[in-house]
Amino acid sequence: MVVIMKQGFTQAELDHAIQEMRNGGVKVMISRGSETTILGAEGNAQNIDVEKMEALPGVERVMRVSEPYKKANRKYHPDDTVVEIVPGTAVGGNKLLVVAGPCSVESETQITGIARAVQGAGAAALRGGAFKPRTSPYSFQGMGYQGLDLLEKARAATGLPIVTELMSTDDIDYFAEHVDVIQVGARNMQNFDLLKRLGKLNKPILLKRGLSATIEEWLMSAEYILAGGNPNVILCERGIRTFETFTRNTLDLSAVMAVKRQSHLPVMVDPSHAGGQAWMVERMSLAAIAAGADGLIIEVHNDPIHALCDGQQSITPPQFSALMEKARRVAECVGRTM
Secondary structure, three states: OEEEEOOOOOHHHHHHHHHHHHHOOOEEEEEEOOOOEEEEEEOOOOOOOHHHHHOOOOEEEEEOOOOOOOOOEOOOOOOOOOEEEEOOEEEOOOEOEEEEEOOEOOOHHHHHHHHHHHHHHOOOEEEOEOOOOOOOOOOOOOOOHHHHHHHHHHHHHHOOOEEEEOOOHHHHHHHHHHOOEEEEOHHHOOOHHHHHHHOOOOOOEEEEOOOOOOHHHHHHHHHHHHHOOOOOEEEEEOOEOOOOOOOOOEOOHHHHHHHHHHEOOOEEEOHHHHHOOHHHHHHHHHHHHHOOOOEEEEEEOOOHHHOOOOHHHOEOHHHHHHHHHHHHHHHHHOOOEO
């Protein structure tokens, strides 16, 4: 249930409405938007008399909410959420956020060189995997803490905030101290113990959609983080598993539009993991911007042929620079900036 207050309501009217909701056995979330103040019922609202609530002075209308996600729901929070990554860099506003870098950190020369290249082309943050979830136990698993140290060196050299994937709850404290944006990968989207722990941080969390997750399941995973008290959630569509085998995954751009309608959370797109092929990345990036994405996370490698992970879907720094030039023009067409 959500209670929408009238324009010009008094504090006494607001307090009265809140108390009536609490009398019905629910906790009350207050969301103050640019034009509307909304009271959200957290818990079972069946004991609240809708007609009585609507008759209260200061109340505009009352709506029942059927979706199980509450804090992620746009009905509770009508204004778009803007998540600040570091001072001066955010996602969810008019300016699109572009995150770029290699699938895996391989050496100091590699990660720092790529960081400088993508920064020069307009990227606002650096991605790079230190701990890698791989289908095969024999594949390169990442450099671990050494990789995180190299990401920090690249950040020191360029000023770019770093985005990297967390695999285990054992590493949360270290990531919270050393990483700017903690990524939850597709395979961990429903690792609820991990999500609950991340809900206790005051740190941006990039939550990728699971391989076969529905939009509601994805938003419910975000709800775990939000319910824990961390409002800094960024969603990321990275393609879902379908019957098609030509591409690595099927990029669901309709999900970007659907989530933006259902939720206030910012949505990014990962075109690299979606198509799984470098030649698809540019067009899928432009399509994502046209579909309303708030940002892109793109794999860029200086030597894709010899990359230790996902070289086939990585573009080169010159290709990334060319992509960014086109992206700026598409963004302008839909009223956004880069």
